Amino acid sequence: MIIISESLYPSESSEEIVKLISEIPPLPDFISLKGPYARFILKTRIKSISIYEFDDLEFSKAFEYIASVHPW
Numbered sequence: 001m002i003i004i005s006e007s008l009y010p011s012e013s014s015e016e017i018v019k020l021i022s023e024i025p026p027l028p029d030f031i032s033l034k035g036p037y038a039r040f041i042l043k044t045r046i047k048s049i050s051i052y053e054f055d056d057l058e059f060s061k062a063f064e065y066i067a068s069v070h071p072w
Contacts, residue, residue: 005050
């Protein structure tokens, strides 16, 4: 199963977002992460996408963990 996280924030916040991401604790062994992937939109905003992958049986634990550490 996967959870896709999308975020949109002003480009001038990029340094703060990088700092927040670097402070997130390592993922539990049962979750793998692809991303975050980012792109600029009209040079004023940044869209970020992260894909969290895990076994279907771990959905509740994975959702709870991702919701607790996601910086935005």
